[in-house]
Amino acid sequence: MADGCQDRPTAQAALWIGTLLQQFPELSTELVPGRTTPAHRPAAARPPADLGARLREEREEQLLLRQRHGLVAPGHGAAPLRLHVSDAIRDITDGVLELEEAVRDRLGLPRPRRASVPERLRRIASLLDRVAADTVLAAHVRDETRRMARRCARALGDTETVVRVAGRCPWCDSVSLRAFPDRAAVLCVNPACRCPEPDCGCHDDPAYRHTWDEGEWTRA
Known part of the structure; x- marks a missing residue:
């Protein structure tokens, strides 16, 4: 027993x-993305057909924003973080x-x-x-x-659902808004996004992302 x-x-x-x-x-x-995945991990689901074009568009816009703010040298780009x-x-x-x-x-x-x-x-x-x-x-x-x-x-x-949100971020004016239904939240995924609030984590924490409650964004 x-x-x-x-x-x-x-x-x-x-x-x-x-x-x-x-x-x-x-x-x-x-x-x-692009690093070798451990052999015991299940294969990821097939991405949407237009994913490559969307990612290229977003990376180009992010690079332009970083160059505009002096955050990266022209011609240099890092692999996007998940x-x-x-x-x-x-x-x-x-x-x-x-x-x-x-x-x-x-x-x-x-x-x-x-x-x-x-x-x-x-x-x-x-x-x-x-x-x-x-x-x-x-x-x-x-x-x-x-x-x-x-x-x-x-x-x-990689099971969390992510949905692209129409419109632009009110802080960085980038088409980088994503809804995360599991969190009931909307995030700006642009790593160069900065707001004018001096105490906001976006100024000193590279992992910080501006977040809105899903209901709050709907009402906005």
Whole structure:
């Protein structure tokens, strides 16, 4: 008879941490289109027939915008980043950092030293026996590691639906608006987009994207 240990929140968290340790490094490989995809990953769905033309149009416009703002030398262009992968990396990185700090604070341990995401995950895993004694903390660790593992899997599987939105971004005037139905949000995917708000993350965070609530954009 099974002892039911796999039903404990910390046992489940250990499984999710193991999944993250395996898959998170793959996000960096998936970040730039054209890199070799690991052999065990399923093949991506066939892209729309006009995808190439649309991407060329967007890259040309982005390059013109960057040149206009002095962000890139003429004739130079980098491979476009996959926005959903970039967002997943930032979300998981922030989530793991916050989770480790929360765990150590709850257990009365000093703040953790700086480390990579995999190292932080291993440190969290090493504390799971102590976490198990706190049912609230154990459930939180399980839920957060599960959320991040699923986010990682979605990014690697490229399953998030993206819909092009008519019109131009109010900040950069680029045809770079995309709707993300799973998030109920509209994003400007132009990496050169800047707004006049001095405190906005677009000025100092390369991964930042201006975002509008889907309902807010519809009303605008």
